Amino acid sequence: MKTPTTKTNGLRHELFDAEVLSAAGEAEPAPNARTTNWFRAVRTGFHAQPFTTAEVARIAASYRVDGRRLLGVYDDDAPAPSLDPSIPVATFAEFNKTLNTGAGRMLESHLITVVTVRPSHRRRGILRRMMTDSLDRARAAGLPMAALTATEGTIYGRFGFGPATTLDTVRVDVKGGLPVVAKPEGTVIAVDPSALVELAPSLFEAFHAAHRGSIGRQHAYTLRATGRLGPEEAKDDPALRAAVYLDADGVPRGFLTYAFAGWEKSPLTMDVRDLVATTAAARRELWRYLGAHDLIERVVYGAAAPDDPLPWSLDDPRRVAVTETEDLLWLRILDVPAALGAREYIADGSLRLRITDPQGYTTGSYKLVVDGRVGCVETEPDDSQPADLELDIALLSSLYLGGTGVRTLAEAGRLRAASDEAVDRAARLLDLPGAPYAINGF
Structure with a gap:
């Protein structure tokens, strides 16, 4: 992709693709300097430790699968001893995925993510310029909808975004098992996470087609499901476990990834990383499976639907406690x-x-x-x-x-x-x- 570059208020705006290069004699491909510096700015903006070169390469490769376009804003004239001016003072990214608008209808939409502005460069119109340019590009491409997820609730309303979906975090008491009222159907099998490389995306596509509000998944979700990305670090996740639900005919209808929270946590807890069910029975049986782990007293899941039927699936609905409700998807027509x-x-x-x-x-x-x-x-x-x-x-x-x-x-x-x-x-x-x-x- 040709790199469009513009300059506003003395700051250079550069739109580019993540680049990962295979160097002679190197076992792993390496990102170029511009991509590495962009990720360094992103990690700083979200108060996280810098990625290693290998982690940048892994994430950057997944970005290319999604067709993400990265925007960096650079202050080439920053006075010494400022950070290296090749590290952007602001970041932004965009890519396209489908939105299920109901009855299985899919609307190609413009997704916006990883928005950061360095504290030293706030109140200089950088965010407004990045956002306006991005929305202009979406309209020029004929996309009728933009979407984002917001870390703060007061930023994006001024750009026309409104919260459109919510998720609940649920804490489920599984001490002694999880007493699901309905009779068991099908079977749940434990699998190595690597077995989900094709199954996870195909099951998600079935889920996506069936749920109004669902947004298409980026490639990173496949990497997470298979243990190639951890929840915080872009490297293998050895703690990850996985299970697949098979219906009475042996057809996969859902999958689950999860991890033990550690012996130091009380009560002993299992954290659900991902749960994708394409039938009601699949969802019930994956929860029954989670409740069948020895020693575990609590399961925590951060992506429950606001009208999740789980409490009604149990003989004691009080086993399910909603601990937090958050907006997730923000839309902008x-x-x-x-x-x-x-x-x-x-x-x-x-x-x-x-x-x-x-x-x-x-x-x-x-x-x-x-x-x-x-x-x-x-x-x-x-x-x-x-x-x-x-x-x-x-x-x-x-x-x-x-x-x-x-x-x-x-x-x-x-x-x-x-x-x-x-x-x-x-x-x-x-x-x-x-x-x-x-x-x-x-």
Whole structure:
């Protein structure tokens, strides 16, 4: 890829691909200096120890599989004795994956990740420039949706992003086993993590097709499932264990990766790294398997759905405690007609929307018409027709997957409605049953 380079306010912005080179006489490929320095800035930004050269090479190779584009911002004129100016003062990355918008419909989306700005360079418009340029590239490519996961909840609303899915962390008491009420079905087998190299991505694709809100997985998830990446370090994970659920016909329908938290932890705990189930029985049986480990008293899982049926699967629902609820996926609609036209609906009707957008991409009036549960959006040429709802693009993005209800936002005073009837009509059109479920960070 040709490296686009621009300069703003004395800072150089460079967009490039991660590069891993095979050096003569070297057993492992090595990243080039620009890629190494970019990762050094990322690790510093997230308060982590620097990767080794081998770790950078492993992660960079996985980035290339995903087609990630890396952005570094460089201060070539930083005064001595500043850090080497070849180490970026800000980082950003982007790549494309599909979003399940409901009923198995897939929307190609623009994903944004690893955003950092060095403390010495804050409040200089760097984040705004990186974000605006990235969203401009997405729109130019015809992508109607952008997405990210946020470490802080107050940063991205000003760019039109709204939280769209949540995850629960659950703590499950498995002392004496996990008493699942339903009779056992199929079987769970222990496997070496390396056996998941093809199985993990194929099972995830089946999960992805079945769950509204799911976002396509990057290659790093396969590396983690097979023990090639640890939870914090980019090297082999010897503590990882794995299991696969087979249905009555011997067909794999789910997998599990997990690790013992250590003898020093009390109560003795197993941490679930990944759990992908394509059927309800697969999910129940993988949990039954987790509860069958000798000596283990607690299992912790950080990616449970808000409406996870696990408590109802047990004879004592109090064994499951939700210890934390966090937003995961933040969405940003870039093209209202294309995004709403790709969405699931469960009722017919029409709705006039007036949208404000801090970047101006989607500001305007629209008419949504749902017929046969298929949405069609017309852009209104003027604002002469009264709107049923007036809201900003971040709120429409939060409503998009049905994880937030129209009435909730109306009662919170976040949107303006022409009437109570308009709120009811909007709720019938935009609300969806069940919670959207995304399990991938990125």
